[in-house]
Amino acid sequence: MTVSESFKPDVPAPDEITGPWWDATKEHRLVLQRCARCVREERAGVQHPPRALCVHCGSDELEWAESGGTGVVDSFTVVHRAPRPELAVPYVIARVRLDEGPVLLTRLQEREPDAWSIDDRVRVAWVDLDDGRALPVFVPDAAPAHETEKGS
C-alpha cells in the first residue's frame, strides 16, 4: 500500500545540524541524537529534533542512534481545511512519542482520521520526496509492543 499520493509538503533544506538526519531518511532510517555524556551518566540523553547541544546537559558529544521506529500517539488533530489547496483533506497531524522518549510532529496515515485514539501504537513509514529525502509518517502498529529500550 502506498502511504499517500497527495502528501508533498514543503520541507526545510538540510543544514549543518540536520544534514545527517536527512541523509538517514534517504535510506528510510529514523535516527535520533544521543548524548555520550548522558549515556555515561546513565541518563537516556536522546533528543529530537536535532540540535547543536544536548538539551539535558549542554554537551556537544552528540552521536546518531537509530530509532526502533515505534511509539504511541501522544496527541493528534484532524485537519479538515487545507492550508494550501493542493493538500487533500482530511488528514491527521500528530505528536508521536517514540519508545526512546523523543516526540515527533508527524502525520498519521492508513486509518480513517476519526478512528485514531490517544496511546494507539504506531510505527514509522516513509513518504519519499522528489529530492531523494523522505519524511517519516506513522501508521498503525499491528505487532505487539516489543521492548526496545528498558525504562524509557
Ligand SMILES: [Zn+2]
Ligand atoms: Zn547530555
